[in-house]
Amino acid sequence: MHIPDGFFDAPTSLAAGGVAAGTLAVAVRRTRVALDDRQVPLAALTAAFVFAAQMAAFPVAAGTSGHLLGGVLAAVLVGPWTGVLCLTVVLGVQALLFADGGLTALGLNVVNLAVVGGLGGYVLFLVLRGLLRGGRGRLPLVAGLAAFASVPLSAAAFTLEYAVGGAAPVDLADLATAMVGTHVLIGIGEGVLTACALGAVLAARPDLVHGARGLRAGARTPALPAGDERAAGAAPGAVEPAEAAS
Amino acid sequence: MTHADAAAGSGRRGLVLWLAGLGTTLVLAAVLSSFASDEPDGLERVAADQGFLAEADEHDLAGSPLADYQLEVGDDRVSTGAAGAAGVVVTLSVGGGLLWGLRRRWGRGGPASPPG
Numbered sequence: 001m002h003i004p005d006g007f008f009d010a011p012t013s014l015a016a017g018g019v020a021a022g023t024l025a026v027a028v029r030r031t032r033v034a035l036d037d038r039q040v041p042l043a044a045l046t047a048a049f050v051f052a053a054q055m056a057a058f059p060v061a062a063g064t065s066g067h068l069l070g071g072v073l074a075a076v077l078v079g080p081w082t083g084v085l086c087l088t089v090v091l092g093v094q095a096l097l098f099a100d101g102g103l104t105a106l107g108l109n110v111v112n113l114a115v116v117g118g119l120g121g122y123v124l125f126l127v128l129r130g131l132l133r134g135g136r137g138r139l140p141l142v143a144g145l146a147a148f149a150s151v152p153l154s155a156a157a158f159t160l161e162y163a164v165g166g167a168a169p170v171d172l173a174d175l176a177t178a179m180v181g182t183h184v185l186i187g188i189g190e191g192v193l194t195a196c197a198l199g200a201v202l203a204a205r206p207d208l209v210h211g212a213r214g215l216r217a218g219a220r221t222p223a224l225p226a227g228d229e230r231a232a233g234a235a236p237g238a239v240e241p242a243e244a245a246s
Numbered sequence: 247m248t249h250a251d252a253a254a255g256s257g258r259r260g261l262v263l264w265l266a267g268l269g270t271t272l273v274l275a276a277v278l279s280s281f282a283s284d285e286p287d288g289l290e291r292v293a294a295d296q297g298f299l300a301e302a303d304e305h306d307l308a309g310s311p312l313a314d315y316q317l318e319v320g321d322d323r324v325s326t327g328a329a330g331a332a333g334v335v336v337t338l339s340v341g342g343g344l345l346w347g348l349r350r351r352w353g354r355g356g357p358a359s360p361p362g
Contacts, residue, residue: 063285
């Protein structure tokens with residue numbers, strides 16, 4: 001999913017660079033205000049995990065592979081704005097050290113993977129979390145569904161950008177069909193990996209998971225006010241099935 | 247269980263979780279990456295099918311020592327694994343350093359100091 005140099009004309013690459021820089025400025029400001037000291041190790045590990053998972057490409061169909069993009073996973077774990085920074089660090093390291101993703105396409109890659117996939121995917125996560133209600137036990141499912149959808153969403157963003165400033169003439173309907181179709185398949189892997197990784201963190205330290213704030217343990221119970229289930233006293237029985245399920 | 251006990255317990259669990267996560271990350275980057283699919287990814291596949299893959303230019307840093315996830319230290323698997331491990335260390339350091347820096351500069355008496 002990493003765009004190389006040469007796919008887009010200069011104005012489009014520059015414009016995407018501007019959008020990426022603007023979003024990063026907001027992300028830096030929001031992270032300064034919101035990031036808790038205790039979350040820094042988790043956020044750094046999230047970036048490293050996304051880097052590692054992107055190396056472990058899995059086959060999706062004849063002659064095609066996919067890998068975790070990680071935008072929704074990062075956003076749900078450490079918050080959407082810090083997630084944008086995590087993804088940008090990954091993309092920067094890949095482009096500057098590993099010659100993966102063009103230097104002139106860095107803005108486009110940040111827009112597609114961190115902004116559209118991460119922030120856009122997080123909006124999907126919030127909508128789904130609202131629709132499906134439920135407590136923490138449901139979060140891996142909700143995040144997995146949002147992560148699944150975020151991959152074709154990124155692919156659709158690529159198609160839109162290509163319509164604006166792609167280097168070669170293509171049939172846009174064909175391109176859209178191929179991009180979204182292929183990335184729906186890759187999205188299945190994204191959803192499964194996101195649900196598994198989030199489930200593992202939730203089982204150990206639910207208090208660190210940004211997307212779980214305000215939710216109590218369990219699959220159905222309504223959110224408790226501030227405080228947690230330990231203080232509420234009623235929870236020991238309710239905690240176990242949720243953790244076992246996740 | 248007092249709150250202090252609970253905090254200490256979750257702190258230990260946090261460290262265990264973090265180390266387990268780091269272990270998983272290193273296994274992914276240094277071991278499983280060598281067995282990753284060599285097929286083109288979704289974008290490359292579509293670009294090839296739609297006839298614009300040839301538009302891609304060679305990367306400006308294609309000659310860098312880690313280019314294409316190969317740190318030439320042995321056979322392909324070892325080289326990929328070494329590059330992956332190096333990438334994890336760099337990403338962890340850059341990410342951690344950046345976020346820690348952001349957190350620190352604002353943390354001293356800034357508006358974000360969490361209560362308690």
